[in-house]
Amino acid sequence: MASAVLFDNVxxxxxxxxxxxxxxxxxxxxxxxxxxxxxxxxxxTCLRMIAGFERPTSGRLLLRGTDVSGLPPYDRDVNTVFxxxxxxxxxxxxxxxxxxxxxxxxxxxxxxxxxxEALALVHxxxxxxxxxxxxxGGQRQRVAxxxxxxNRPSVLLLDEPLGALDLKLRQEMQIELKALQREVGITxxxxxxxxxxxxxxxxxxxxxxxxxxxxIGTPADxxxxxxxxxxAGFVGVSNVVESAMAARLRGAPEPFTVRPEKxxxxxxxxxxxxxxxxVEGTVIEATYLGMYSRYRVDVDGAVLxxxxxxxxxxxxxxxxxRGKRVRLFWSERSCRPLAEAADDEKxxxxxxxxxx
Amino acid sequence: xxxxGWGLKAAALGAIxxxxxxxxxxFLYAFTTEEASFRFPPPGLTTRWFxxxxxxxxIRAALGLSLRVAFVSMIVALILGxxxxxxxxxxxxxxxxxxxxxxxxxxxxPGIITGIALRSAINLVDLPFSFWTIxxxxxxxxxxxxxxxxxxxxxxTSPSLIEASMDLGARGWQTFRHVLLPQxxxxxxxxxxxxxxxxxxxxxVTTFTAGNQQTLPIWIFSSLVRPRNRPVTNVVALVxxxxxxxxxxxAQRFSRRAEEAT
Numbered sequence: 001m002a003s004a005v006l007f008d009n010v011x012x013x014x015x016x017x018x019x020x021x022x023x024x025x026x027x028x029x030x031x032x033x034x035x036x037x038x039x040x041x042x043x044x045t046c047l048r049m050i051a052g053f054e055r056p057t058s059g060r061l062l063l064r065g066t067d068v069s070g071l072p073p074y075d076r077d078v079n080t081v082f083x084x085x086x087x088x089x090x091x092x093x094x095x096x097x098x099x100x101x102x103x104x105x106x107x108x109x110x111x112x113x114x115x116x117e118a119l120a121l122v123h124x125x126x127x128x129x130x131x132x133x134x135x136x137g138g139q140r141q142r143v144a145x146x147x148x149x150x151n152r153p154s155v156l157l158l159d160e161p162l163g164a165l166d167l168k169l170r171q172e173m174q175i176e177l178k179a180l181q182r183e184v185g186i187t188x189x190x191x192x193x194x195x196x197x198x199x200x201x202x203x204x205x206x207x208x209x210x211x212x213x214x215x216i217g218t219p220a221d222x223x224x225x226x227x228x229x230x231x232a233g234f235v236g237v238s239n240v241v242e243s244a245m246a247a248r249l250r251g252a253p254e255p256f257t258v259r260p261e262k263x264x265x266x267x268x269x270x271x272x273x274x275x276x277x278x279v280e281g282t283v284i285e286a287t288y289l290g291m292y293s294r295y296r297v298d299v300d301g302a303v304l305x306x307x308x309x310x311x312x313x314x315x316x317x318x319x320x321x322r323g324k325r326v327r328l329f330w331s332e333r334s335c336r337p338l339a340e341a342a343d344d345e346k347x348x349x350x351x352x353x354x355x356x
Numbered sequence: 357x358x359x360x361g362w363g364l365k366a367a368a369l370g371a372i373x374x375x376x377x378x379x380x381x382x383f384l385y386a387f388t389t390e391e392a393s394f395r396f397p398p399p400g401l402t403t404r405w406f407x408x409x410x411x412x413x414x415i416r417a418a419l420g421l422s423l424r425v426a427f428v429s430m431i432v433a434l435i436l437g438x439x440x441x442x443x444x445x446x447x448x449x450x451x452x453x454x455x456x457x458x459x460x461x462x463x464x465x466p467g468i469i470t471g472i473a474l475r476s477a478i479n480l481v482d483l484p485f486s487f488w489t490i491x492x493x494x495x496x497x498x499x500x501x502x503x504x505x506x507x508x509x510x511x512x513t514s515p516s517l518i519e520a521s522m523d524l525g526a527r528g529w530q531t532f533r534h535v536l537l538p539q540x541x542x543x544x545x546x547x548x549x550x551x552x553x554x555x556x557x558x559x560x561v562t563t564f565t566a567g568n569q570q571t572l573p574i575w576i577f578s579s580l581v582r583p584r585n586r587p588v589t590n591v592v593a594l595v596x597x598x599x600x601x602x603x604x605x606x607a608q609r610f611s612r613r614a615e616e617a618t
Contacts, residue, residue, distance in 0.1 A: 053519055073522040086520035090538045100524035103534070151524065 002065030004029045004155050004187040005050055010059035011211075012045050019045040021211035022059070027189060029064075029154075032181050034190045034198040037208030038234065046208075047157050047191045051080050064154060079148035080157040084164075085140045087132040093143050094119070094128035100151040118146040121180065138169050145180070155187045162197065174200050195235045199223060207231050227339045232257040239263075239304050240338070249277050255338050260307040262334035265295060268327050278329040279304075288318045295321070297328060304328065379597070386590035405587040415592060418575040425487065425571060426555040429494035433551040434544060436495070437502025445510040459503050462496040467560030470496055475564040485567025493565035494558055498551035505547030505611075506540055513539050546611045549603035557600045572596055 007025040011018065020042040027033045035043035048054045049061055052073035061069050068076055079100070087096050095102075098115045106114070119125050122142035132140055141161060148156055158177075162170045178201045181188045192198055198205045199219040207214045207222060207230075215227045226232035229240045237260055243253040250256075258277075265283075272278035281299035293313070295306040306328065310318070389400035409415050437459075443449075444456055462470055474493050483489060517539070521531040559573040566574060572592060579589045 051519075051523055053522075073519070074525045074527055078523075080520070080523045082516045082520060084514055084516055086514060086516035088517060088520075088535060088538075099521070099526075099534070103521075103524065103526040103530045147520075147524070 002062070003027060004031070004064060005189065006060075006062040006065075007046070008060040008062065010046075010049065010056045010061055012042075012049060012054060013057045018211050020049070020056075023211075023213055025206060025213060025216070027155075027187060030185055030187055032178065032188045032190065032201055032203045034192060034202040034205040035208055036192055036195060036198040036205050036235070038193055041208035042211035043191050043206075043208040044159060045211075047080075047159055047189065050155065050189065051078055051157055052076050077154045078157060079151050079153040079155075080159065081141075081144045081148050081161045083159045083161065085132075085144040085161075087140055087143055087147070089132055091131075092128065093124065093130050093132070093135070096132065096143055097128075097147045097150050099147065104151075114150055118150040121149065121184070122146045137165055138173070141165065141173065149184060149186070153186065155189060158188060158190045160192055161190075162192075162194075170197075177201060199235070207235060209234070225336050226257055229255075229257070229338060232336075232338070237305060237307075241335075245300075245302065249279060250332075250335065256335040257338060258330055258334050258336070260294070260305040261292075263304070263306045263308075263328050263330045265297070265306050265308050265321075266327050266329070268325050270327055272327065272329040275332050276329040277332060277335060278327060280325065280327055283321050283324050283326055286318050286322045288315050293318045297326065299328075382590050382593050382597075386587060386594050388587055391587065405591045409588045409591045409595075412588065414570065415572075415575060415588075418570045418572045419592075419595070421487070421490075421569060422556055422572040425490050425494060426552045428487075428491050429498045429555040430548050430552045432491065432495045433498035433502040434548050437499045437504075437547065438506050438540070438544065440499075441503050441506035441510055444507060446515070456507075460500050463500045463504075467558070471561045471564030474561065478565065485565065485569065487569070489565045489567070490562055490569065490571065493561040494555040496561070497558075498555055501550045501554060502544075502547035505543040505550070509540055509543035542610055542613070546607040549607035549610075553600040553603045553607075557596055 003026045005025070005027040007023045010020060010023045012020040023042070023046060025046075035046060037043045045054060049056055050063070052068070052071060052075075056069055059069075060067050063076065063078065088099065091099070094115050097118050098111050101111045101114060115128070116125070119128060122145050124139065124142050124146065127135065127139065132143065135143065141164075144161070162173050165173060174197060177188075177190075181201075190198070190201065202219055204216065204218055205222060206216045209230050215222055215231045217225075222231060222235050226235060226238065232238035232240055238257045239260065240255065240257050241249070242255045246255055247253040268280060279299055281297040281304060283295055284298050284303070285294075285296040287294045288310070290310075292307055292309045295308065297304045297306055385398065386405060387401045387403065388398035389402050390398060440455070440459055444452055471493070474489075474496075478485070478489055517535055518531055521535045526534065557573055559571075559577060562571050562574060570578070573596065576589055576592055576596070579585045579592075
């Protein structure tokens, strides 16, 4: 069976702006796939090309093995959940959900059944007669989902659908969306700039930057082994150790990253265990965050970020560390080599830099 | 405030009376038994002038012409205004803002300027005065009203509604019928009624584009010099007021209801 979606060297230009720059991407059937990236990175344009709202300037776009580059949205087996939901305000919830069936001339009886089924799927059975204006944000979100799923598309596109919800509701919806995807078995393609969202829900994700795909992999792959400084800095927070400092610490000049939570902060006198990389520094900032504390540590003019669980320290002790000389150490296997050098011309700089 | 406010209230009341009492007198003297002179109070009241007015072939012809002009101007305005609004809303093109300004300009322009300009244009191309020259004149400002209402409505409509409709499988005309038209309907009704009302009582532009034809406002104006017809003129004025006021009042209620629905 052909892949659900295949981008074959796809580019999209708007006048002189290159929004998408030679993207190759394969999304498998039944996958929960996220496109993660900052705004303007080309992820939404890629989604809109799958939906048919934009046409690629060059390259081929295949849905289940068929080239759809020239097909209008209404001839594609794909449905979208819009960022602003785009519910029709003059229709009831049931009419909104049944719209796709109505314009495709599905009979009354079947339409009613499938609308009921879709509303049950998102737990809105009782609200069919309301108008969108009478619903809460979370309820509108569910209507938009039901409306897109009622057509039983082969691919469901979601464009930052949780952006307008508050944190608590967003976290609930993340879990629910993932459960829903398992239940219906449809390929979900989810666009977001929120790395936590992408890590929580995805089977695989692609990190976008400047119209290109920087890395594709499972959430664990991308988080644990970022290919370059951009991915390391965008997916979670990371320390990028550049070649000069790397050579001094490990005897090899390959740049690597190390996540703040992998670093142990201890008294200067503590002897680092075997198999660790160790360095001394001065704490310039200590922030107590309840579950953990965040430290910024100056190491020979570079700043290293450390996140440490508050296992055996309380609030006042965290504050007292500021200005102290400390020892940092982390396991050798926490050093993740960067496959590509940091691209200084493009992309934001990583949050921290060591050495140089 | 309560003690200080009476002066302002009196001034406001005075202004309102100044504006509206003359209209009340027009209505009152439509029912007077006297033909030529105005005495206050009227010596007696009668409805016979309505019958006289209706029996007058000139008045009937003028009323018919005004109604037809208003109706056709309204239709022309709705079609052209909606199409322009759609273009300005959905696409970006060179001169878009300028076009928008030129469409609205006839509302701000004094009628006499529009009238003179149209008159010269009509003479220039040797167009004989007809029903259509009046409609062309009225369409200038009627299009503006329709355009304004529709564009205001569209600007509050999310473009993703159209994308959502296409995404769910609707072709162009289905999207127009099921999404765009219902979204615009209240604006179309409001704009249409206002356009009708504006056209129905227009006189300045009409005098330049009508030639010898008499619309109802032109008939009223020319009758003022014939004092014997005074009560009949007042009857006609009353009809004009009612025929313009009703659509405007309806339009206002309609747009308020549409406002509440969104």
